[in-house]
Amino acid sequence: MSTFDIWLGILAGFRVTASVTLYGLVFAIPFGLAFGVAQYLTSGFARFVVTSVIEFWRSSAVIILLFVFYYALPVIGVTLSAMTVAAMVLGLNIGGYASQAVRAGLQALDRGQKEAGQALGLSRATILLLIELPQALLAMSPTFINLVIQLLKATSLVSLITLSDMTFRAKEISQVEFDPVPIYLSLLLAYFIACYPIALLGRWMERRVSPATEARHGI
Amino acid sequence: MGFDLNFALASVPAILSAIGMTLLVAVTGCAGAASLGFCLEITRRAGGFAGYGVRFLIDFIRATPLLVWLYCLYFILPFYGLRLSALTVGILGLSLYYSGYLAEVFKAGIDAIPKGQPEAARALGIARLDTVIFVIAPQMLRNIAAPMGNYFVSILKSTPYLAVLAVPEMLGEAFDIASETYRYAEPLTIAGIIFLTLALIISQGVKWLERRLAASTVR
Numbered sequence: 296m297s298t299f300d301i302w303l304g305i306l307a308g309f310r311v312t313a314s315v316t317l318y319g320l321v322f323a324i325p326f327g328l329a330f331g332v333a334q335y336l337t338s339g340f341a342r343f344v345v346t347s348v349i350e351f352w353r354s355s356a357v358i359i360l361l362f363v364f365y366y367a368l369p370v371i372g373v374t375l376s377a378m379t380v381a382a383m384v385l386g387l388n389i390g391g392y393a394s395q396a397v398r399a400g401l402q403a404l405d406r407g408q409k410e411a412g413q414a415l416g417l418s419r420a421t422i423l424l425l426i427e428l429p430q431a432l433l434a435m436s437p438t439f440i441n442l443v444i445q446l447l448k449a450t451s452l453v454s455l456i457t458l459s460d461m462t463f464r465a466k467e468i469s470q471v472e473f474d475p476v477p478i479y480l481s482l483l484l485a486y487f488i489a490c491y492p493i494a495l496l497g498r499w500m501e502r503r504v505s506p507a508t509e510a511r512h513g514i
Numbered sequence: 515m516g517f518d519l520n521f522a523l524a525s526v527p528a529i530l531s532a533i534g535m536t537l538l539v540a541v542t543g544c545a546g547a548a549s550l551g552f553c554l555e556i557t558r559r560a561g562g563f564a565g566y567g568v569r570f571l572i573d574f575i576r577a578t579p580l581l582v583w584l585y586c587l588y589f590i591l592p593f594y595g596l597r598l599s600a601l602t603v604g605i606l607g608l609s610l611y612y613s614g615y616l617a618e619v620f621k622a623g624i625d626a627i628p629k630g631q632p633e634a635a636r637a638l639g640i641a642r643l644d645t646v647i648f649v650i651a652p653q654m655l656r657n658i659a660a661p662m663g664n665y666f667v668s669i670l671k672s673t674p675y676l677a678v679l680a681v682p683e684m685l686g687e688a689f690d691i692a693s694e695t696y697r698y699a700e701p702l703t704i705a706g707i708i709f710l711t712l713a714l715i716i717s718q719g720v721k722w723l724e725r726r727l728a729a730s731t732v733r
Contacts, residue, residue, distance in 0.1 A: 355709065475593060486582060
């Protein structure tokens with residue numbers, strides 16, 4: 296099998312890889328925003344509930360969550376497509392991490408920002424939406440970009456629940472061809488080609504949003 | 515056929531019996547990743563041709579999925595006559611994958627040490643090696659303790675990937691029960707709960723350590 300055929304085979308799975316990533320973001324972005332803000336604003340029992348939901352998605356092993364939701368949901372009568380399960384589990388896992396970035400970004404803001412808004416008589420919602428969130432999200436944007444890479448890489452797991460993504464295709468080809476070396480090395484390279492531009496974008500944004508940290512200490 | 519709680523509870527001892535394997539993989543994987551990551555960071559700092567090579571290697575590792583690395587090592591190494599057990603391949607894969615992330619942790623830990631520290635050591639006539647051992651290393655260890663702990667939790671949560679290579683850790687054990695009884699939901703859910711509990715306990719420990727270290731820095 297020629298290198299060209301191997302690449303053609305792997306690329307046939309790119310659509311599924313890209314779909315799971317994009318649908319995953321559909322779950323991750325609202326979850327990260329809503330729960331990050333909720334954790335920032337609530338206190339007491341409400342905060343405990345919010346934190347518990349976040350910790351469930353963030354601290355579970357994502358590979359097990361994927362299997363549990365794929366196999367256990369039909370047993371209790373909920374039948375979802377493999378694509379939906381994959382997008383939901385991977386998305387909410389990454390969303391859990393994103394929520395922590397949102398909360399940390401909000402907490403890191405100078406108190407004067409909020410106080411100035413209050414002094415001007417703005418409502419709490421206006422202060423949050425127009426003053427706090429834009430600054431926090433911008434400061435955290437490199438972290439969000441990293442999480443997109445984590446999500447894209449985690450989509451390789453969907454090959455284990457029968458979705459034919461790039462990893463699934465590569466496994467399929469190598470079972471027929473019995474020539475694993477070029478196939479798996481191509482697969483590694485395919486993920487690198489997909490992820491590295493995003494990593495470079497993240498690095499560029501990091502330089503843009505934090506010029507102050509450019510002053511290097513170090514040895 | 516609903517969720518059988520009795521069957522789920524009955525599968526707990528068998529799954530828990532594999533916790534030793536899970537912890538063994540996590541601890542050796544962490545040690546391997548830390549040693550390899552430190553070597554990578556030292557080589558990167560030295561610069562030159564090797565430094566650039568390592569810089570690319572770290573970027574490459576961080577832009578490729580763990581699952582694909584495991585497949586690569588598992589299928590490619592035997593092709594070159596290197597026959598290793600699935601357990602060894604799994605630990606190697608985890609070490610290699612997380613070394614890329616730990617190299618970044620070491621980098622941040624060393625960068626955060628004020629430049630005055632090694633300069634003061636030089637002014638006092640302390641030898642270069644002594645400076646590294648007695649001035650830089652202790653401060654670096656304090657800086658990196660918390661992120662190291664977080665990566666240890668990440669490695670622990672990644673150990674179920676080894677089930678793909680049929681290493682008998684907890685997820686593998688759960689799948690064994692599932693394929694013998696044709697009941698997937700219960701053992702997988704139990705494995706998920708055990709992993710979540712383990713991850714939460716260890717991350718609480720890491721947070722405690724973080725607070726202790728923060729308290730000891732402020733004098």
